[in-house]
Amino acid sequence: MNTHRDCYGNLYRTALSPRQGQEIAGAVFRLKPSQPGTAALPPGIDVDLAAWDACMRCPESSGCLQLSASKLLVELYVGHGTAHRASIE
DSSP, X not given: OOOSOTTTTOSSOOOSSOOTTOOEXXXXXXXXXXXXXXXXXXXXXXXXXXXXXXXXXXXXXXXHHHHHHHHHHHHHHHHHHHHHHHHHO
């Protein structure tokens, strides 16, 4: 039985590459796709400071932040591994 809040461990949306024109949003951070026609610009990053402040007031913020970061690192590892395998096949 999970005794954590529904948002626990979901500070970041774990998706590395937004699909063309798709926005990716987590509890605090939002990645906005670059404008169509721009040459390989990184997505814009918005931070919801009110949501961040609410997260930091939560008694579970430390564990939540650690789990969120760990999930992101695993996705980076898996994404990197997939890209690497595709480049050598």
